[in-house]
Amino acid sequence: MKTNWLLSAALAATALTFVGSPAAAATKFEFWYGLSGDLSERIQEMCKTFNESQPDYEIVCVSQDNYDNNLQNTIAAFRANKQPTITQIFDAGTLDLMLSDAFIPVGQLMADNGFQIDWTNYFSGIASYYSTSKGELLSMPFNSSTAVIYYNTDALAKVGFEGTPTTWTQVEDVARKMKAAGYDCPVAFDPAGAWQWFEQFSAIHNQPIATKGNGFGGLDAELVVSKGKFVDQLAWIKKMYDEGLFIHKSKDAGETANDAFVNGKCQITSSSIADHGTFSKQAKDGVHWTVAMLPMLEGFERTNSLVGGASLWTLKGKSAEEYKGAAAFYNFLAEPAQAEWWSTVTGYIPVTNTGFEAMKAKGFYDAAPYKGRELAIASLTMPAGENTRGIRLGGYPSIRAEMVKTIQSVLFNNVPAQQALEEFDAKGNEVLRRFEATYAGKSLL
Amino acid sequence: MERRAYYKNPMLPWLLLAPQLLLVLVFFYWPTSQALYWAFTLEQPWGGGNSWVWFDNFISIFRDREYWGTVLRSGLYAMVTTGLSMAIALTLAAFVDRSLKGTKFFQSIFVWPYAIAAPAAGVAFRFIFAPESGLIGSINQVWPGIWDPATNGWHALAMVIVCHAWLGIGYNFIFFLAALQMIPRSISEAGAMDGARPFRRMLDLQLPLIAPTAFFLLIMNIISSFTDSFGLIDTMTEGGPIGQTEVMVYKIYFDGFKGLDYSGAAAQSIILMLLVIGLTFVQFKWVERRVHYN
Numbered sequence: 001m002k003t004n005w006l007l008s009a010a011l012a013a014t015a016l017t018f019v020g021s022p023a024a025a026a027t028k029f030e031f032w033y034g035l036s037g038d039l040s041e042r043i044q045e046m047c048k049t050f051n052e053s054q055p056d057y058e059i060v061c062v063s064q065d066n067y068d069n070n071l072q073n074t075i076a077a078f079r080a081n082k083q084p085t086i087t088q089i090f091d092a093g094t095l096d097l098m099l100s101d102a103f104i105p106v107g108q109l110m111a112d113n114g115f116q117i118d119w120t121n122y123f124s125g126i127a128s129y130y131s132t133s134k135g136e137l138l139s140m141p142f143n144s145s146t147a148v149i150y151y152n153t154d155a156l157a158k159v160g161f162e163g164t165p166t167t168w169t170q171v172e173d174v175a176r177k178m179k180a181a182g183y184d185c186p187v188a189f190d191p192a193g194a195w196q197w198f199e200q201f202s203a204i205h206n207q208p209i210a211t212k213g214n215g216f217g218g219l220d221a222e223l224v225v226s227k228g229k230f231v232d233q234l235a236w237i238k239k240m241y242d243e244g245l246f247i248h249k250s251k252d253a254g255e256t257a258n259d260a261f262v263n264g265k266c267q268i269t270s271s272s273i274a275d276h277g278t279f280s281k282q283a284k285d286g287v288h289w290t291v292a293m294l295p296m297l298e299g300f301e302r303t304n305s306l307v308g309g310a311s312l313w314t315l316k317g318k319s320a321e322e323y324k325g326a327a328a329f330y331n332f333l334a335e336p337a338q339a340e341w342w343s344t345v346t347g348y349i350p351v352t353n354t355g356f357e358a359m360k361a362k363g364f365y366d367a368a369p370y371k372g373r374e375l376a377i378a379s380l381t382m383p384a385g386e387n388t389r390g391i392r393l394g395g396y397p398s399i400r401a402e403m404v405k406t407i408q409s410v411l412f413n414n415v416p417a418q419q420a421l422e423e424f425d426a427k428g429n430e431v432l433r434r435f436e437a438t439y440a441g442k443s444l445l
Numbered sequence: 446m447e448r449r450a451y452y453k454n455p456m457l458p459w460l461l462l463a464p465q466l467l468l469v470l471v472f473f474y475w476p477t478s479q480a481l482y483w484a485f486t487l488e489q490p491w492g493g494g495n496s497w498v499w500f501d502n503f504i505s506i507f508r509d510r511e512y513w514g515t516v517l518r519s520g521l522y523a524m525v526t527t528g529l530s531m532a533i534a535l536t537l538a539a540f541v542d543r544s545l546k547g548t549k550f551f552q553s554i555f556v557w558p559y560a561i562a563a564p565a566a567g568v569a570f571r572f573i574f575a576p577e578s579g580l581i582g583s584i585n586q587v588w589p590g591i592w593d594p595a596t597n598g599w600h601a602l603a604m605v606i607v608c609h610a611w612l613g614i615g616y617n618f619i620f621f622l623a624a625l626q627m628i629p630r631s632i633s634e635a636g637a638m639d640g641a642r643p644f645r646r647m648l649d650l651q652l653p654l655i656a657p658t659a660f661f662l663l664i665m666n667i668i669s670s671f672t673d674s675f676g677l678i679d680t681m682t683e684g685g686p687i688g689q690t691e692v693m694v695y696k697i698y699f700d701g702f703k704g705l706d707y708s709g710a711a712a713q714s715i716i717l718m719l720l721v722i723g724l725t726f727v728q729f730k731w732v733e734r735r736v737h738y739n
Contacts, residue, residue: 072702079492096705100491191686252595252682254575254582398704408687412596427511434505434706438487440496 026051026058029322030084031329034070034310035143036063042345050332057325067093067310074315078102083315085322086329088142090310091129092396095215097313098138099439104314104323106140106330113327117334121352125380126307129390133216133444139311140330141351143342145274146305146376147196149295153288155183155267164292168236171268171295175245178267185247187240188257188266191407192250194400196270196294197237198230198407199306199391204294205229206303206385210432215392218444219436223399223428226421229297235417238410248411262287270294272308273376277347280369291372293379303385309348340364349376392444394435399428477718483711490705502712511688512696512713519671519692522606526674527666529610531659534617539647541618542625552622559615563673567680570608594682598689601682605690608677609670617662624658625651664728671721693717 033043040063047061064070067090074087089097097103110117119127119137125146130139151164159177161170175186189197202209207228215221225231240246247266249257260266262279264287276291283289296302314326332338339355342348344364350356356377359365365374393399406424409415452458484502486495506512537555541548558566576582576593585592594601628651636646652659675694678684684691684699691699694717701710 068703071705075490075492075705093705096490100489100493102491102493248596250595252571252575252601252685253593254577254579254595395704395706398700398706401699401703405685405688408596408685412686430505430509431704431706434487434709437496437498438489438706438708440487 026056027321027325028058028060029086029318029325031059031061031086031088031312032064032070032074032084033061033088034064034067034090035088036065039143039346042342045345046333046338046342049338050329053332054328057328059325059329078315078317081317083317085318085326086312086314088310089139089313091306091308092391092400094130094139094311094390095392095394095396098132098444099442102316103138104316105136105138106312106314107137109314109323109327110330113324115327115331117331121354123307123351123353123356123377123380124384125304125388126351128384129307130311139313140333141307142312142333143274143309143346143348144351145272145308145348146380147200147270147294147308148273148276148291148376148379149268149270149293150261150275150279150289150291152261152264152267153290155181155186164290165295166292167298168233168295169298172236172240172245175240175268176243179243179245183267185249185260185266186268187246188249188260188269189237189241189246190248190250190257191404191411193257193270194403194407195308196272198403199400200294201233202228202230203304203306203388204302204379204382205297205300206387208387209391210393213386213389215394216389216444219394219432219439219442221393221432223393223425223432225428226418226425231417231421233297234407234410234421237407238417241411261289272347273349273373274309274347276373277345277369291375293375302382303388304382305379306388306390307380343373344370347373349373349380393428393432394439395431398431402427402431480711480714483708484715486708488707488711490707495708498708502708503716506709506712506716514688515691515693515696518602518689519674519694522602522609522674522692523667523670525606526609526613526670527663529606530613530666531617531662533610534614535621535659537614538618538621538625539643539651541622543643555618556615558612559619561612563609563612563676564680566608566612567677570604570611571681574604594686596686598687601686601690605674605677605681608681609674612677613666613669617666620658620662621655624655628654660728660732663732664725667724667728668721671717693720 031047033040035043043061043063047059051058062084064073067088070087071089071093074083074089077083107117107119122137122141126141126144127137128135130141131137149164155178156164156174158181159174161174161177165171165174171187178186191197199209201207202225207230208214208224209228210221210223212218212221237246241248247260249255249260249266255263255265257266257269258271258275258278261269262282263284273291279289293302294305312330314323318326333342334352336355336358339350339352340359343350343355343359350359356374360374364370365372402424406420410417410420483495485499486497487502488495534555537551541552541555572578573580574582574592574594576585576595582592592600594604632650632654633646636650641649671692672694674692675698678690678692678695679698682690684695693713697710697713697717700706700713704710
């Protein structure tokens with residue numbers, strides 16, 4: 001009798017929990033991202049808007065502080081089968097994920113859940129970075145940026161330069177005149193900025209970083225930086241550094257390049273377009289500045305620069321309901337109003353043609369503080385070249401770190417640029433071969 | 446007169462040990478066995494599978510010139526950090542032990558550094574040593590360019606070593622002081638009556654008597670400099686400039702977590718583990734023989 005009583009109590013309790021939950025409970029799913037501070041608050045705001053816009057899904061957005069942490073935590077969670085439905089992975093981490101069997105391609109996800117998205121609407125420079133070599137988009141483009149150069153307009157005016165320099169020769173000339181005019185720091189330079197000083201330089205000059213179109217043609221690509229134009233460019237940077245025209249600014253030195261620029265101490269800096277908003281907010285009184293596309297070497301046709309930032313990946317191992325939620329969230333992100341809000345409150349660029357056109361038509365880019373941000377789109381949509389699709393190299397975070405060391409050894413230890421870059425190629429190739437062996441038997445999608 | 450305690454039930458000792466054993470098993474043997482397995486495979490980071498490669502990971506590590514650089518650097522780091530930290534701690538302890546004026550005050554002050562977490566100390570030292578704006582950096586205004594850890598690898602390494610040694614002083618100090626105070630006063634006083642000055646008494650009487658403590662500290666310091674340097678380096682230099690503050694443990698972190706080369710990092714941890722075990726073993730085997738406990 002007693003067992004029966006217990007059993008019925010248990011049954012009743014179970015029944016109660018079923019009744020107790022509302023009939024149309026929202027499906028919860030998680031989204032992990034690697035941004036912090038102001039940008040994290042924007043994402044929280046975005047999540048709130050999404051949750052309020054519909055009753056069926058509830059997205060839970062969790063900041064993991066930075067891209068590296070988010071990647072590590074996502075991997076750890078995935079291996080323990082506790083992964084979020086959506087995770088934000090930075091550009092350089094794309095290939096590892098591509099070769100893993102851990103994700104659902106965004107195109108398939110949207111189609112399966114009945115959303116029609118015109119993928120051709122996405123800027124090709126952005127889409128190609130996150131697509132297979134056959135053009136299938138694997139992850140949802142999210143926060144996107146590209147590298148630009150910022151000038152202090154007062155300093156330019158003082159040395160009598162009209163407009164903004166468009167070639168590195170002009171930059172050299174201007175920097176020298178600035179030095180003569182009493183500016184201690186014409187150009188702020190941080191070797192950690194391999195992304196803008198090396199990768200973007202290679203892209204806009206259509207210089208290969210690796211064979212096979214920077215690795216898009218297969219895992220057996222090899223680094224060829226020491227055979228390209230970057231050798232001369234690095235030697236030139238060294239010359240400028242020795243002359244005191246490029247000044248080393250970094251966290252270690254006590255002030256970052258960007259801080260030195262907004263404080264008016266340095267007159268030129270190269271950085272992401274995403275910093276445009278930060279500069280507007282932080283520029284000291286009396287510091288006037290403008291933005292321009294990265295300068296070119298003389299005699300080169302400009303090709304498109306590379307997209308930076310991160311994209312959203314949908315991870316495997318979740319329920320169909322959660323995937324519906326993820327698809328709804330992506331659809332929400334693609335809405336013009338949402339896209340516009342996102343690039344207004346951050347410095348990130350719109351990722352679709354129509355999004356950009358709509359903002360342009362509204363006059364968004366006509367006046368400060370947003371004027372100039374359209375240059376990033378212009379830079380991204382230049383004619384494509386063989387080496388401008390992106391960088392599809394295994395272990396790329398290591399290779400990028402190796403490039404930082406290489407630039408440092410040229411600048412600080414006087415290693416000749418040619419020799420330093422040959423060593424860079426050799427070390428990078430070891431990373432690539434190791435990566436190839438780790439994924440033996442797999443080929444690029 | 447059998448005085449040894451023994452258990453009648455053979456299971457009982459194991460049961461009593463079980464909680465501790467379980468902890469060691471879960472937090473040491475299990476991860477170590479995982480690392481050992483990975484060290485012999487090529488592991489895909491997202492868990493898509495792996496392939497057995499025997500000693501390939503170790504061979505490629507040993508062939509890497511940069512890896513040997515980190516090994517030598519770790520050795521230098523361990524020696525200098527340990528030497529610096531223990532020497533300063535011993536000096537301070539000797540002064541405090543002499544019961545000079547304000548001893549009680551200094552006794553508590555000298556322990557403070559140990560209570561500071563390594564990353565917090567790292568941030569503070571980074572500011573103090575910053576070439577452009579820091580306290581130490583101000584010597585650059587007298588002699589421009591004389592101090593620049595941002596571009597000079599030796600300066601950066603010195604900066605981290607000083608910080609690590611500073612952090613260890615408190616811990617070493619407490620042990621040294623306790624050991625010094627354990628020595629019967631009469632011995633020191635007898636020495637004094639024979640006309641030995643404090644420094645002579647230190648060398649001939651106190652040092653030999655605190656040798657077991659010094660030996661213990663030596664091992665602890667060396668192990669700590671191999672494994673605890675991570676937090677400092679990560680906040681102070683991130684291994685730079687030009688990788689010249691990259692010690693073994695930092696390279697493991699970088700290759701594994703940033704470079705996603707799990708197998709290479711696992712193989713390196715195994716090497717580091719063997720090195721630390723080996724060092725400790727050698728010390729017990731050879732150094733301990735010269736230490737007299739009684």
